[in-house]
Amino acid sequence: MTVLAVAEHRRGEVRDVSFELVTAGRRLADDLGTDLSLLVVGGDVDGFAEDLNRDGVDTIYTVDEGEEFNHGVYTQAIEQLHAELDPTALVTPNSVNALDYAPAVAESLDIPLVTDVIDFEADGTVEVTREQYGGKVETTYDVDADQYAITIRPAEWPKAEETGDAAIEAFDADIDADLGTTVNGFEEVGGGDVDITEADVLVSIGRGIEEEENLPLVEELADALGATLSSSRPIVDNGWLPKNRQVGQSGKVVTPDIYIAIGISGAVQHVAGMKGADTIVAINTDPNAPIYDIADYGIVDDLFEVVPELIEEFGGEAPDI
Amino acid sequence: MKILVTVKEVAEVDDEFRISGLDIDESSLEYDLNEWDDYAVEEAVQISEENDDVEVVTVTIGPERAEETIRMALAKGADRAVRVWDDSLESAQFLDIDTKAELLAAVAEQEDPDFVLSGVQAGDDANGATGVALAERLGFEWAAVVNSLDLDADAGLASVRRELEGGVEELTDVDLPAVLTIQTGINEPRYASLRGIRQAQRKPLEVQGLDDIGLDDSVVDSPVERTEMYEPESEGDATYWEGSPEETAGELAEFLRDKGVVEG
Ligand SMILES: Cc1cc2nc3c(=O)[nH]c(=O)nc-3n(C[C@H](O)[C@H](O)[C@H](O)COP(=O)(O)OP(=O)(O)OC[C@H]3O[C@@H](n4cnc5c(N)ncnc54)[C@H](O)[C@@H]3O)c2cc1C
Numbered sequence: 001m002t003v004l005a006v007a008e009h010r011r012g013e014v015r016d017v018s019f020e021l022v023t024a025g026r027r028l029a030d031d032l033g034t035d036l037s038l039l040v041v042g043g044d045v046d047g048f049a050e051d052l053n054r055d056g057v058d059t060i061y062t063v064d065e066g067e068e069f070n071h072g073v074y075t076q077a078i079e080q081l082h083a084e085l086d087p088t089a090l091v092t093p094n095s096v097n098a099l100d101y102a103p104a105v106a107e108s109l110d111i112p113l114v115t116d117v118i119d120f121e122a123d124g125t126v127e128v129t130r131e132q133y134g135g136k137v138e139t140t141y142d143v144d145a146d147q148y149a150i151t152i153r154p155a156e157w158p159k160a161e162e163t164g165d166a167a168i169e170a171f172d173a174d175i176d177a178d179l180g181t182t183v184n185g186f187e188e189v190g191g192g193d194v195d196i197t198e199a200d201v202l203v204s205i206g207r208g209i210e211e212e213e214n215l216p217l218v219e220e221l222a223d224a225l226g227a228t229l230s231s232s233r234p235i236v237d238n239g240w241l242p243k244n245r246q247v248g249q250s251g252k253v254v255t256p257d258i259y260i261a262i263g264i265s266g267a268v269q270h271v272a273g274m275k276g277a278d279t280i281v282a283i284n285t286d287p288n289a290p291i292y293d294i295a296d297y298g299i300v301d302d303l304f305e306v307v308p309e310l311i312e313e314f315g316g317e318a319p320d321i
Numbered sequence: 322m323k324i325l326v327t328v329k330e331v332a333e334v335d336d337e338f339r340i341s342g343l344d345i346d347e348s349s350l351e352y353d354l355n356e357w358d359d360y361a362v363e364e365a366v367q368i369s370e371e372n373d374d375v376e377v378v379t380v381t382i383g384p385e386r387a388e389e390t391i392r393m394a395l396a397k398g399a400d401r402a403v404r405v406w407d408d409s410l411e412s413a414q415f416l417d418i419d420t421k422a423e424l425l426a427a428v429a430e431q432e433d434p435d436f437v438l439s440g441v442q443a444g445d446d447a448n449g450a451t452g453v454a455l456a457e458r459l460g461f462e463w464a465a466v467v468n469s470l471d472l473d474a475d476a477g478l479a480s481v482r483r484e485l486e487g488g489v490e491e492l493t494d495v496d497l498p499a500v501l502t503i504q505t506g507i508n509e510p511r512y513a514s515l516r517g518i519r520q521a522q523r524k525p526l527e528v529q530g531l532d533d534i535g536l537d538d539s540v541v542d543s544p545v546e547r548t549e550m551y552e553p554e555s556e557g558d559a560t561y562w563e564g565s566p567e568e569t570a571g572e573l574a575e576f577l578r579d580k581g582v583v584e585g
Contacts, residue, residue: 010485069491071463094449096485099441100465103418103453112544113418115448127548133334133345133445138553145544180462182494190488201582225582237506243488250484258582279580281573282559286336293557297576299569300561309570314583 001034002059004087006078007052008095009043010068011186014051017093019159024152025091026056026160031122032088035059038166041077042066046168055162061171068186071101072179078105080173087147089126094151106149113149114141116268118156126150134265135290155272190243190251199228202256204247204274206232208263208284208303212240216319217307218262224316230254232264248273263303266291283307322372322474324365325434326399327425327452328379329355330390331445343414343547354390357440361503363510365438366398368472376400380428382421384411388526395521396513403428407530409538417543422454427534429459435474437500441466449502456500464495468504 005025007018022038029036035058040048045062052060063077078101082090090105092098094116106113118138119129125144132139143150196202203222209215222229229245236246247254249269259277264270266282266289274280275294282295283303292298299306308318330352338349354362362379369375377399381391384406391402405424410416416424429437437459439452449465456463468490469482474497483491484504495501513521531537562572577583 010489096466096483099449100453100463100483103422103450104457104463106450107419107422107454107457113450113454114545115418115450131553132447132550133332134447136334136338136552137340137345137550139343139547140549142546142548143544144546148544180496181464184492184494186485187482187490187492188488189490225577227582233505239509249486251488253487258577258580281576288336288338288552292559293553293555295557295559297573298559298561299573301566301569305566306570306573309566310574313570313574 001032002037002085002087003029003032003034003089003091004037004039004082004085005091006074006098007038007040007048008093008097009040009048012043014048015095016159017095017154018052019054019161020154020157021091021093021152022052022054022057022160023157028089028091028120028122034088037061037085037087039063039078039081039171041074042068042070049168053164053166053168054160055164056160057164057166059167059169061169063171063173065173065175068183069097070179070181070183071097071104072181073175074101075104075108076175077171077173079108081171082109084171089147090149092149092151094153098151102149102151109147111147111149112143112145113151114143115151116153117150118153120150131268134267136288153268190246192242192244194228194244196228196230196245196247197252197254199230199254199256201225201227201258202230202247202254202277203227203260203262204230204232204264205235205262206264207234209235212238214321215240217304217321220311220316220319221307224311224314227260232270261291261295262307264291265289266294322375323432323434324368324375324377325429325432325437326358326361326365326377326379326394327437327439327455328358328362328381328391328394329440329443330381330383330387331355331443333444340550340552343550345550352386352390354393355440355443357442357444357503357505359510360505360507361438361440362394362397362399363508364470364503367508369398372474378403378432378434380405380425380432382406382410382416382424391526392518392521393513395524395526396517397511398517401524402526403432403529404526405529405534409531409541413541415547416541417545418448418450418454420540420543421451422458423536423540424534425451425455426458427536428529429455431534434498436479436498437461439500439502441502441504452500452502459498459500462496462499463501464493464499465502466504467501468507470501470507
């Protein structure tokens with residue numbers, strides 16, 4: 001018996017989430033009284049295996065196929081190693097790439113899948129915890145199966161730091177070269193005039209602003225504070241601000257001294273980009289908004305009431321909107 | 322060419338809400354078209370506008386109430402809709418990823434689309450898995466988290482960008498038929514025009530039971546069972562400034578002055 005965890009790398013580096021995966025995987029293996037096996041596929045697998053050799057890992061399997069992620073290679077490698085090891089649990093990060101292979105693997109192996117898991121408890125069966133309805137509630141699910149797959153939310157478990165003494169084994173997967181998808185390369189997006197990662201103070205706006213016509217209100221506030229304006233994703237999706245202003249998982253990770261989140265709910269993908277701020281201030285009408293879980297200061301009120309007052313405090317003039 | 326779009330009606334929770342049993346109380350919920358599916362519908366409709374002979378069909382698992390949302394997709398330009406529902410789905414505790422994939426695959430097999438567009442995730446459950454699970458069931462290719470799509474139907478190829486973490490995008494070619502899960506921002510979803518809304522009333526919306534799509538009630542059997550739903554205890558230790566907007570703004574201003582953000 002084992003827990004099989006699938007590591008992740010990109011452009012020559014093991015991603016942080018892989019070390020979190022080691023911690024989560026080890027805990028699950030302890031709960032179940034089993035080994036922890038890791039799988040790393042593609043790229044410099046030997047170098048990656050060396051990096052991934054952290055305390056708590058029993059065996060690292062390497063599949064030396066391809067350079068970067070391709071779900072065709074991943075699904076085949078995982079399914080074949082799964083057949084060989086017969087693991088109780090298949091564990092992956094809840095990353096963009098895992099969401100590109102884990103559901104297919106679970107379907108193909110006919111095992112239940114639960115995604116974006118934030119906690120679990122296993123003895124015999126496993127009970128997992130996840131968030132629903134935009135983080136307003138938590139739910140638990142009992143997975144009553146001999147084998148199952150879970151994807152774990154990034155940044156919920158600490159990274160495994162200590163070096164370990166895992167056995168490293170090359171796994172000879174038989175990969176059908178007819179993959180159906182071809183990865184042609186990568187591109188960085190979101191460069192441009194302003195680098196929000198450099199700012200000491202960010203005034204950040206979310207969907208609470210409602211309309212593009214209302215943006216001058218927060219621009220005026222940012223001006224009055226000498227702060228930089230950033231935003232959550234919907235503002236960028238709507239084309240109201242350029243991509244380089246987006247904070248979050250697919251945007252920028254920022255670490256200002258002060259982050260003022262205005263009309264932002266605090267979805268997990270947003271929080272991924274700003275939880276490292278020194279001080280977080282939230283202005284939101286919803287007292288249950290998840291942003292308050294990480295805020296240091298909160299004002300539960302309408303931004304259209306509070307922001308104009310704030311602008312006036314600093315001698316500015318709230319625009320007519 | 323036929324494009325099948327999975328459309329979900331998602332529940333949105335009021336600021337004040339009540340949990341009853343294993344779900345949020347109906348009285349605290351409002352329903353809307355899933356944000357990610359809105360972009361998927363738009364993408365399909367744009368393709369149909371740019372090419373001849375494209376039919377856009379939506380498929381929804383959901384009760385009669387969902388028809389309001391489905392009409393919204395029809396008003397935005399989808400041609401026709403299929404809704405799957407019956408008593409065993411109604412009485413199921415919840416539908417897991419596998420069940421949804423099986424239901425959608427059954428409809429897809431009947432419709433025989435050239436490709437399928439699906440939202441990256443649904444705003445309420447946030448599983449983020451149905452599209453890819455569906456692809457596997459259908460034996461289709463797929464790509465998850467697509468924020469740009471360039472379709473070459475003649476070559477049987479979709480050139481996409483997958484949005485990875487940290488502002489990096491992956492450029493990938495996907496063989497058709499495929500399921501693509503669509504990320505917000507790929508386009509600008511239109512508002513339904515009054516004319517569109519009127520026309521939507523006359524577009525076909527077909528309701529299918531499990532029998533009709535060749536399944537039986539075993540489809541709802543799941544090893545995954547919801548055992549609890551609760552409001553998480555706030556991990557936060559936020560200091561709340563209270564009072565009128567003038568007072569709270571005053572507190573925040575003082576704080577910012579203390580921190581030296583602004584002088585005086
Ligand atoms: C793969 C993937 C990647 C993603 N990447 C990112 C990312 O990088 N960055 C990101 O931000 N999101 C990202 N998202 C989207 C994320 O899931 C959320 O949809 C998004 O963060 C929500 O933005 P929001 O908080 O502005 O909007 P909402 O969640 O709609 O919140 C708006 C908030 O404003 C409040 N409000 C409304 N009116 C007022 C008012 N008058 N005064 C005060 N408050 C008000 C509401 O109470 C609510 O809390 C990603 C999603 C996926 C699936």
